[in-house]
Amino acid sequence: MAPKFCIFKVIAITFSIFPTVIPVTNFSFPAIFNFGDSNSDTGGLAAGFAFPVGPPNGQTYFLKPSGRFSDGRLIIDFLMDAMDLPFLNPYLDSVGAPNFQTGCNFATGGSTILPANAASTSPFSLGIQVAQFLKFKARALELLDKDKRLQKYLPSEKSFKQALYMFDVGQNDLDGAFYSKSEDQVLALIQTFLTEFETSFKKLYDVGARKFWIHNTGPLGCLPRIIAKFGTDTTKLDQFGCVNSHNRAANQFNMQLHDLCTKFRAQLPDANITYVDIFSIKLNLISNYSQYGFKQPLAACCGYGGPPLNFDSRIACGETKNLNGSMVTATPCNNTAEYVNWDGNHYTEAANEYVSSQILTGNYSDPPPSVTAESLLGSKFFDPRRLY
Template sequence: MTISPFSFGVQVTQFLQFKARVLDLLSKGIICKKLNKYLPQKNYFEQGLYTFDIGQNDVNSAFYSKTEDQVIDFIPTILLEFEAGIKRLYDQGARRFWIHNTGPLRCLVRNIAIFGKDPSKLDELGCVSSLNRAADLFNLQLHTLCKKLQGQFLDANFTYVDIYSIKANLIANYSQYGFQQPIMACCGYGGAPLNYDSRISCGQTKTLNGSLVTAKGCNDSTKYVNWDGIHYTEAANQFVSTQILTGKYSDPPF
């Protein structure tokens, strides 16, 4: 996969398009917690809070064309591009950065469907064990980068948010939080256990094996963690945003 000079922008686009509800919910929660001083008021660019949700696109997508070792070797390149993007924003006046790490890639339904066909490759949660290492190393290096940037730019604030732990906790303890399906996609085709078919995306109608089929949404998405095999449901995003706002998954905590 080739990274453009602004590859970090792809992550921002992903966050806005597919995880916009997390940001919406966080914004409301921040205001309720009287942290509106971190939101844009006057001098928007300089006073804005810049939120990045990075890792899933670059690291996860790389597995579809690279070996595990190649993906791991690729991580520093991803982060160098991200660092360059952050510095460009800093040079334009940005001073408040809120950086989310990548979630448990091993538990994405699409990855389980493609890389977990052999049951021996699945962990106790039904997720693909081999994808753990890359996600863990990416998050470790991202955390180190955030600390480096904080030390380099003393007049800026860099907050690292451990999204991985929040989502892993949700999937492992889903029933405690009111969910019934931690892995299976709400909107998809194929039924249990994954309800996912890479040939047809959520909402599409196609002819498969001689039959016209539609990838439909489930009756109650609040019972599902995963929406379409890749993204989380509204209910899961609500849970994630609530956990973020506790501050205990942030470094530094707030």
Template sequence: MTPKASPMLIICILIITMSWSVAQAVDFSYPAVFNFGDSNSDTGDLVSGLGIRLDLPNGQTYFQKPSARFCDGRLIVDFLITKNMSTAVDAMDLPFLNAYLESIGTPSFRTGCNFAAAGSTILPATATSVSPFSFGIQVSQFLRFKARVLELLAKGKKQDKYIPQEDYFAQGLYMFDIGQNDIDGAFYSRSEDQVVASIPNILLEFETGIKRLYDQGARRFWIHNTSPIGCLPKNIARYGQDSSRLDELGCVSSHNRAAKLFNLQLHALCKKLQNQFTDANVSYVDIFSIKFNLISNYTVYGFKQPLMACCGYGGPPMNYDSRISCGQTKDLNGSTVTAKGCDDSSKYISWDGIHYTEAANHYVSSQILIGNYSDPPLSDKMPLLLKKFK
């Protein structure tokens, strides 16, 4: 009879395997990054653009102050572009991306610019949209940014330390993490079938934006698919009253099904663009699988709370109340209450019921950099360097 391995031995093997994989990760070598997206990669655009407040405990883990990010610390994009991860993975050795709309403190855009804004959609914004900075607007902002940079470069070297060099636009990496709000928001007023039926129009708008960037010389595209939105505490709190709508993990089945169908069609679009843009690199990154694996096997990766928000109000099981956001104090039902942060955010996957914690973002970014979740796989065909430790 074969002896069974102990749980601790299994965990040790997993850790060793992950460490070996990480050791073979890729080392990025781009002079600049231009990012487009929503709150998953917003480093300050919505806060700057609309003048909203984002108070503590947002930012408490890494920045020790609000950083205009909807997180307790760093986002996935922060980990991907900076070389300060506490793992064997080497990301791009670049500073944090400044938000396009940030005007205070002479922000430097020499190594790129972030156009992502929380609440943004791929489809054009409407009067009720959280953010007016939809994907088409973000692309237009980039076009103006590039035109203005070229104007300044033509005047001499006075602004060199603040703006990209002209060839950075062709050599830079164009990153995209957007579409979640199109699918998630549609469920508020549409059936699952209607949400699914809207996906082709959403992706047509996305394709239009990508082609506008390609026509401007962009050649390196890094496209994240959308996450398992059915596992967001916000959605479980709203739609999970009926347990029949939840899957075995406690996530809202309809939302995850729609997300999967969106990703399937996005993947097909990326394959189409790979064939059309023969002189470009178009990489599709399966964020859904990384995050779903994290939620499914949270204890293996050191987490204790896969679905409950760290910063929120209401207590277990979700600690989420749509009437009060993380860090806010409001009068609810005659009482003054505050949506407070938990004691140890590193044990939580969800930060505020909508966004992930720094700890979860760290895990996701490490899996991205390993390269197993990319199509095509990260290889020497990309402008990256495989770094192997022997």
């Protein structure tokens, strides 16, 4: 039987706004390898493609731009904290002597599951990210074989085997398709997206990856940018003000992704796969925002144009431009913790913290977490999920 690894043991303490999960032990995976888009990009696009991610990005936590599309930490940063591991360094960042001993982040903003084309924001599609990982692994093991002192900087062969492989990708495939296709045409493309995802997944499996954590995609129709573009006809919006077509597509993508995870388990019995329902967590936050201390569920914190969306596609967060004869700046709001959305496309640190707190409960995982008799008897320790 394969060894069992709890991700982490935690104490869940409920505050007036939303649950905060505090790790009490660092027993976790030896390394994390992440693949995805801007939702989990810790600086890859900024490093590899010289994409400008300037101020005020990073202002809340890092106090300066960190390559993240947010005012602070991302969901993956909070999860790394919970596992008592350092933030993941981007694979593409060679500045500052990055340490990859506990993992590496291949996610880059704008990335898609399908291969990139000339119009893509990022050339680093999922297939390219997996190819980068294969090169990284081969080179790391080659270097370690020559010089054991590099163990302080690179994952060991055992770490690669016991590592957790995380995915958060697919949103940009759906998003981009809607700009040239009808809803029915977008829905018809989902199987193509997931066939490509399956190819990448199995390449990782073939080189020894066994523990996988797969996020589904969030409510695309609730992003201010999408609402501004596709929601001018209010009959196309749901009761929360989100674009119905985009959320239907996201739901369909998630259903088929869930089915694919079930297929993987049947075909690859020694693969340990957890599917995480990010869509439900984020939609619950948006629809019940006031319960969690937020005041603005849809408006961008950093943007231009004022209510209801504070988003103008002509000017990005932090930019100053001449619009209609006047110089204007897309400035951040006074209190980022009151906003769910940061820049029209991405979430604030406060929203990311809420999402991660819900992930850590295990309530949105399939398979669900293991509940021990000890936890039912009131022990302060419990395993929020089981990935073995």
